[in-house]
Amino acid sequence: MKRVSVDIGGTFTDCFVVWGQQYIETKALTTHHNLAMGFNEALGKACSVLGLELEQILQSVDSVRYATTLGTNALIEHKGPKIGMLVTAGYEATVPLSRARGYGEGLDNLGQQDMPNAQRPEPLVEPHMIRGIRERLDFQGNLVMALDEDDVRLQLRELVDRGAQIIVVALVNAVVNPAHEQRIEEIVLEEYPSHLLGAIPVILSHQVAGRKGEYVRATSAIVDGYLHSTMYHALSALEQNLRAHKYDKPMLVIHNSGGMAQLNSTDALQTIHSGPVSGIGASEHLAMQASLGNVVATDMGGTSYDIGIVVEGGVKHYDFNPVIDRWLVSVPMVHLVTLGAGGGSIASYDRMYKTVKCGPESAGSDPGPACYDRGGLRPTVTDADLLLGYLDAANYAGGSIPLNPRRAKAAIEDAVCDELDCSVIEAAKLIREKVDDNMANGLFTELRARGYDPKDFTMLAYGGNGPLHCCGIAQNLNIDRILAPPLSSVFSAVGAGNMHQLHIHEQSLYMVLYDSNTRHIFDDYERFNAIVGELKEKGRQDLLRQGVPLEDIRHDLELDMRYGNQLVQTTAVIPNHEVHGPGDVLSIISQFSADYGKRFGEGSQAPEAGIRINTIRVATYARHETVQFEDIKPVPKPERTAPPAPSSHRTCHFVGHDGPFETPVWARKDLEPGIEIAGPAIVASEVTTFLVNPGWTFVTAKQGASWFLRNENPVTRH
Template sequence: MRRVSVDIGGTFTDCFVVWDGKYIEAKALTTHHNLALGFNEALGKAYRDLGLELEEILAQVDSVRYATTLGTNALIEHKGPRIGMLVTAGYEATVPLSRARGYGEGLDILGQQDLPNAQRPDPLVLPHMIRGVRERVDFQGDLVMPLDENDVRAQIRELVDRGAEIIVVALVNSVVNPAHEQRIEEILLEEYPSHLLGAIPVVLSHQVAGRKGEYVRASSAIVDGYLHSTMYHALSALEQNLRAHRYEQPMLVIHNSGGMAQLNSTDALQTIHSGPVSGIGASEHLAMQCGLGNVVATDMGGTSYDIGIVVEGGIKHYDFNPVIDRWLVSVPMVHLVTLGSGGGSIASYDRMYDTVKCGPESAGSDPGPACYDRGGMRPTVTDADLLLGYLDPQNYAGGSIPLNPRRAAAAVEDTLCDELDCSVIEAALLIREKVDDNMANGLFTELRARGYDPKDFTMLAYGGNGPLHCCGIAQNLSIDKILAPPFSSVFSAVGAGNLHQLHIHETSLYMVLYDSNSRRLFDDYVRFNDIVADLKERGTQDLLRQGMAREDIHHSLELDMRYGNQLVQTTAVIPRHEVRGPADVLAIIEQFSEDYGKRFGKGSQAPEAGIRINTIRVAAFVRHETVQFEDIKPLPAERRKSPPPPSSTRTCHFVGHAGAFETPVWSRAAIEPGMQIAGPAIIASEVTTFLVNPGWNFVAARQGASWFLRA
């Protein structure tokens, strides 16, 4: 297997190369003005280890896979085109009203409890850029009012005159009958043919989201349209860079559904959070292969801290209506929580509470933390880590980024010391304590909200800063086991290389499996089977277009079900994809009852209210060869070995401990599997730093994995 996988983050571009059984990891600063430059630099470090040239690698690899936060950043920064929108006449206010509570989406709990004072997000489409067209289709897809094509042409011209750069079409009930949306696309191309300079892209809502729910489907299409140009140009530039260096295969893009596809089969909305989702995919793969049981995946990079849960058996949590930035959308996405806590998180004085505040604003890669000596003037978490002695100024990021302690000290002193009446070291300890507390609180809230006890989980700490902060986070949660997985600094890039090509198609409907009034079971088997077959074929055709063989394509079937008119839906994975009689219907009901009972407690099932299906969802996928992890469980205590003498010592300060510690420092390359080191200690590598707090033990495992065990 020869493969290149890349995770382009807000601060660093991570690269993982698999070359005939050899695994190589490399990092470089993200070059936001041209992502290809950061990619070439990171890959350059990898191919130098192989003794090859860039063209030699790209000409021989079987695939290049990209995960990126580019879309997330563009949405947060509000950098997008002017959108024009066509809706069914009479529904022009659906998006601005946003269900009357939409401006609470994306706020924290306190913000959602005080909606009258909540600040609305700046709209992605302005109200005067929304136009109604005369047409109507009912909930079953039957025609009520034909499309007035003259009206459509007039509305399109008015939107273009007002400066629309992209047209989003979201008509009522278009998921059950998309004919009018499709005809509007044809009319737009007739008015503004693609060969004309300035031709306008069009986004149809039924192609972006296949479920009912007018507002969430419209907002999904808006977000997709808003990111379309940014993602198209950035990813096209990456693909052109590959072509220029003799790579001839299609470029693959990671999706937030936990799969991937070629660029020409990817919507912009599917790339949101694809980097963190790749890390969760790698966590699932590692947990299943090595028998780790319940794991909580934590990815601390330069900009954010991402949390994902994988329970025993490899079951992932999905969001089917996730909130992206401040917008509720309708797209199946692997569930994760993102906090604005990373190495680049900016520290400031919190005047209200007379303490330190960390994040969510980040210094990013340009100018970066003050210690990068690139013009940054505000203190960050990385500056605090440097001042506390954890980082080597001469060998940070393998020596590619020399750090300036004087700049870090000046930034901390100017911003915090006078306000808090403390020394630079005391201020740095406050920064460290605050950021670790923020991440621990986010982790605790996520686990407890889903009914889990943190003590039942192994914490996976990865990302460039994960092993540096993991002990401080875990000791606040009574977590006793932390695993820095193999290739921890580029673990999300490892995950990008392990995902399968996958497409998810779904449709909303009203299908009663059990009618409690008439006490009848569902018997329209042809309707159910035809819908499933259609969704399967759509996914199959997606993969066939990408060159996959039909015999390699597999499918999984999921049903969103609920009792009666309950608002809560439960997703059931159905092993049998055809319904041929009452026994098959009862098997579906039994599967739903079992899943419902696991989620809400045995005895909570309510079949007397009736049972119905709201969504049918089919995932079509092709499995690919994956990276294999070795057995990484720590050796028993009696079989562990002592480490060699440390290479040096460093003066370090730790939260909760008075005075300084003369802390021994080892090179990660000198630590063999089975060796144990008692904290405080530092184990340094070219790509990350492993900090062992007092009261913890570091135990080396195979394949570069490392355990932190509470003493």
């Protein structure tokens, strides 16, 4: 297998190259003005390892895959085109009103508890750019009022005259019958043909989101339209860069659904959070192969801290109505929580609480932390880590980014020491303690909100800063086992390389499986089978268009079901994709009942209220060869061996301990599997630093995996 996979983050561009049996991990700073430059630099480092030219690698690999947070950043920065929107007449206020509670979406728990003072987000589409057109279909898709095409042309021209750069169409009941939305697209192309300079993109809501719910479907289409140009130009530049270097295969883009597709089969909305989702995919793959049980995936990079949960058996959590920035959307996305905590998180003095505050603002890659010596003047977590002795100023990022301790010291003194009247080491400890507490609190809240005990989980620590901060985070949560997985610094890129091609299609409907009033069991088998068959065919055509052989295409069927008029829906995975009699219907009901009982407790089922299906969803996929992980469980204590002599010592300071520690330092490449090191200790590699806190033990495993185990050895200070 020969493959290149890339995770373009806010600070670093991670590159993972599989070249036969050789795995190569490299990093470069992200070049936001031209993503291809950062990609070429990262891949160029892999070329140096292999002794090959860029063109030689790109001509030989089976695929190049991209995961990126570009869409997320564009949404946060609020830099997008001017949107014009066409809706059914009478529904012009649906998006501005946002169900009268949209201003609470995307706020933290404290903000949602103070809704009267919550600040509404800046609209992505201005109210005067929303125009109603005369048309109407009922809830079954039947024609009530024909589309007034003259009205469409009039409203369209007015929107363009007002500066609309993209047109979003979101009509009532379009998911049931998309004929009017499709006709509007034809009218736009008639008025502004693609060969004209004034041609503008058209986003149809039923193509972006296939479920009912007018507001969330409209916001999904708006967010997709808002990101369309940014993603198109950025990803197209990456594809053109590949073409310029003799890569002739389709570029693949990771989706937040946990799959991937070619660029021509990707919506901008599907790229949101695709980088962190790739890490969760890699965590699932690793947990299943290594039989790790429950794992919580934590990815600490330069800008953010991403949390995902994979319970035993490799089951991921999905959000079917996730909130992206401040907008509720209607696309299935692997569930994750993102905190504004990373190596580049800016530290400052909190005047209200008279202590240190970290994040969510980040120094990013330009100018970066103060110690990067690139013009950054504000202190960051990386500056604190450097002054506490954890980082090697001369060999950070393999020596490609020399660090300047004087800059870090000056920045912390100006922002924190002068306010708190403390030493620079005390201030650095406060920064370290604060950011670790923030991440631990976010992780605890996520696990507890879903009914899990942190003690029952193994913590996966990856990303460039994950192994550097994991002990402090886990100690706050009473977690005793941390695994820094193989290739931990580029683990999300590894996940991108392991993704399968996947498309998810779904349809909202009202289908009663059991009517409690009439005691009637669903018997319209042809309708159910026809809908499933149509969704399968859409997915099949998606993959066939991308060159996937028909015999490699597989399907999974999921049903969103509920009892009566309950608001809570439960997703059931149905092994039998067709129904032909009462036995098949009862089998679906039985599966739903079992899943409901697991989620809410056995005995909570309420079939007497009736049972209905709200959404039918088909995931169509094709599997690819993946990176295989060997047995990476920790070596039993009696079989562990002592480490070789350390390569050096460094004076380090740890939170919770007054004096400094003379801390031994090892190079990760010099440690064979089965070696045990008692903390405090530092194990360094070219791409990350493993910090072993006092009271923890570091144990090496196969394939470069490393374990942190708590309270196995006493602490000694020198």
